[in-house]
Amino acid sequence: MNEQNDRMTCETLLIETKGLCDLMMHGTIESATPDVRAAFSQALQDTLSMQQKIYDSMADKGWYPSAQAQSQQISQTKQKFANMQ
């Protein structure tokens, strides 16, 4: 029960942190004033770092299972764009 509560708390914070990444990214690209842009850019990097910390903690506990793309699908995608190089 305690672990379930911890998981729900982390899930909520991960969603909120992802939303904050979005806000900081828009703050950066919409700011022309150098010091404002720099502050949002640094805030974006810091927020991405926090998002990764939460994700890594959840993944370590098996709370965030992720799948790997099949090698055949990767090859197909690579082939699709091969003539761009």
Next chain:
Amino acid sequence: MSPKELLYVEDALNHEKHMKTCCTKSADELGDPALKNIMTDMARMHQNIFDKLYELL
């Protein structure tokens, strides 16, 4: 600072204040000590971001 930038700064300050409160509350509620430490660190980081954005005003 443009009016649009000011709106973004205000929005970000509100979110940082909210996130600091959430992380502090979560640190109290979480059972796992490692997660508690992460949330405590994150509460501090949100305060730091808030301070840097507030300095723009």
